[in-house]
Amino acid sequence: MDLQLRGKTALVTGGTRGIGRAIVEAFASEGANVAFCARDAAEIAETEAALADSGVKVEGAVLDMGDADGVAAWVDSVAGRFGGLDAVVSNVSALAIPDTAENWEASLRVDLMGTVRLMQAAIPQVRRSDSPSLVAISSVSGREVDFASGPYGTVKSALIAYMAGLAFQLADAGIRANTVSPGNTYFDGGVWQGIESGSPEMFTESLALNPTGRMGTPQEVADVVVFVSSPRASRMTGANVLVDGGLSRGIQF
Numbered sequence: 001m002d003l004q005l006r007g008k009t010a011l012v013t014g015g016t017r018g019i020g021r022a023i024v025e026a027f028a029s030e031g032a033n034v035a036f037c038a039r040d041a042a043e044i045a046e047t048e049a050a051l052a053d054s055g056v057k058v059e060g061a062v063l064d065m066g067d068a069d070g071v072a073a074w075v076d077s078v079a080g081r082f083g084g085l086d087a088v089v090s091n092v093s094a095l096a097i098p099d100t101a102e103n104w105e106a107s108l109r110v111d112l113m114g115t116v117r118l119m120q121a122a123i124p125q126v127r128r129s130d131s132p133s134l135v136a137i138s139s140v141s142g143r144e145v146d147f148a149s150g151p152y153g154t155v156k157s158a159l160i161a162y163m164a165g166l167a168f169q170l171a172d173a174g175i176r177a178n179t180v181s182p183g184n185t186y187f188d189g190g191v192w193q194g195i196e197s198g199s200p201e202m203f204t205e206s207l208a209l210n211p212t213g214r215m216g217t218p219q220e221v222a223d224v225v226v227f228v229s230s231p232r233a234s235r236m237t238g239a240n241v242l243v244d245g246g247l248s249r250g251i252q253f
Helices: 018-029 041-050 068-082 101-126 151-173 191-198 200-208 218-229
Strands: 009-013 033-038 058-062 087-090 133-137 176-182 240-243
Touching: 009 018, 009 068, 009 101, 018 033, 018 218, 033 041, 033 068, 041 058, 058 068, 068 101, 087 101, 087 218, 101 133, 101 151, 133 151, 133 218, 151 176, 151 240, 176 218, 191 200, 218 240
Parallel strands: 009 033, 009 087, 033 058, 087 133, 133 176, 176 240
Antiparallel strands: none
16 A cells, blocks of 8 residues: 655654654655654764665764753754645653653653644644644553553543644644554563563563564554554544554443
8 A cells, every 4th residue: 555655744752762763664665764862972973874875865863852842943954855744643752651750740741742842843744745744652541541541641631632723723624633542562771671671570461461462563563553644544544543452341432
């Protein structure tokens, strides 16, 4: 299937590791130019180098998504240099799971307000696109109660509500807004690899909840994100798409 992304411009936050890196690679493989951000300059340079021969423009920037002025300036700069924006993906998370005051602050500042600031900056730019899409990465922890309830899960729930609101508010402008909620996703350097080594009992218990018998991969999530962002998903807006291998049990109406 041609996702009709060739020549489009995608913007991805947190694009050097895990799901974010896979999203950047998936957009590039579909012929889209990609701008991404992260906080580590060395990881940004490595990602750019890895995609240097992809045949598209891939450019990273050092950015803290808690910096409101920095986020707005980056979005405007990317739109200017790339000739506009078509698909925006908010992926960055503070991954602040334990229930502490510091983690509530980090989750609200980075996960929630980072997404809000990104969308506020991007909406005027994507209005000029003929296939505008906004996507936020939430989590199954935002849909049901689990070990990550607290700052992480609560803010992930808020992201689903926020994006659904944008979908309604922007529908008449042709701008689609959706959420993608991954289940447990395993990759080198990720949360679940850390739990596997640091809390093997919890890892085993969590793995047993997966009816597929395994955790997901970043690529499996990225493929869904890129499809939802593409013109081929033109009738999809206001949705929360689960990519969890059947981990969650609730029925969505």
